[in-house]
Amino acid sequence: GQRAELLGSVAGLAGGAALGQLALWVPLVAGGAGLALLGGWLALRMPESAPVRTHEDRLTVFETVRSTRASMRTRRGMGVALAMMVALGLAGEGVDRMWQLPLVDADAARDAVLVVSALAALGLLGGAAASGFVGRLVATDDPATPRRWLTVANIGVAASVLLLAVGPWWLGAVGFVASMALRTGSFPLVTAWVNRDADPATRATLNSLVGQAESVGEIAGGPILGGIAAASSVGAGLGASAAVFAVAALITAARRAPVATPAPAAP
Numbered sequence: 001g002q003r004a005e006l007l008g009s010v011a012g013l014a015g016g017a018a019l020g021q022l023a024l025w026v027p028l029v030a031g032g033a034g035l036a037l038l039g040g041w042l043a044l045r046m047p048e049s050a051p052v053r054t055h056e057d058r059l060t061v062f063e064t065v066r067s068t069r070a071s072m073r074t075r076r077g078m079g080v081a082l083a084m085m086v087a088l089g090l091a092g093e094g095v096d097r098m099w100q101l102p103l104v105d106a107d108a109a110r111d112a113v114l115v116v117s118a119l120a121a122l123g124l125l126g127g128a129a130a131s132g133f134v135g136r137l138v139a140t141d142d143p144a145t146p147r148r149w150l151t152v153a154n155i156g157v158a159a160s161v162l163l164l165a166v167g168p169w170w171l172g173a174v175g176f177v178a179s180m181a182l183r184t185g186s187f188p189l190v191t192a193w194v195n196r197d198a199d200p201a202t203r204a205t206l207n208s209l210v211g212q213a214e215s216v217g218e219i220a221g222g223p224i225l226g227g228i229a230a231a232s233s234v235g236a237g238l239g240a241s242a243a244v245f246a247v248a249a250l251i252t253a254a255r256r257a258p259v260a261t262p263a264p265a266a267p
Helices: 002-020 025-045 055-074 076-098 109-137 145-166 169-185 187-195 203-231 234-253
Strands: none
Touching: 002 025, 002 109, 076 145, 076 169, 076 187, 076 203, 076 234, 109 145, 109 169, 109 187, 145 169, 145 187, 145 234, 169 187, 187 203, 203 234
């Protein structure tokens, strides 16, 4: 599913780049019209009746909340996963908003469209390839595999974004493509980490919490990293993003000390 979505995004980038040669507003209008048509088609093909809430539904919601809290207490790694997602959301927001600035010429709009589209397409294709590799990794029975490879991926993203921040054009372009591929390819690792041994009754809620944690980071990342870039430079803002990705790697690699068991009293 994810790989199909990535390939669809690549096709959309190619179409957008072609339309962008006419004018920058053309692919935006075309994309909006496409979404409107898709929404209308889905409304006709996939109608849903209004749900009827009952007293039992309220009990089910309360039970889900209790089960989720219990799962958070028993699975210590969930707290680490949520903290990591906040850091990734914060760092990723800075990269997503600023990566084009060191790589394009603002005075050459048409060339900028081609450069941005080509680099983003390469990153998505790399992410699709990485997703296939990750799929084979998570098929193993070792529960530590997703977390271990997430640590490696976050270190790689931090190094790649640093290249984008301080390197010459060609090195910055390589850094962006590598960071996008690693970020895209690591999504299945997060899903595998969160869902492993999770209670089916709370799995959807746990995945929702992960997404919300990333959103919290994104909300904070825009003003913080944008402020750094405005006060200093775009390179400084991207460098700060790289530092936060490194923090995410440290969080992912963190291990809680085992709880000491008191020795039995001597008779």
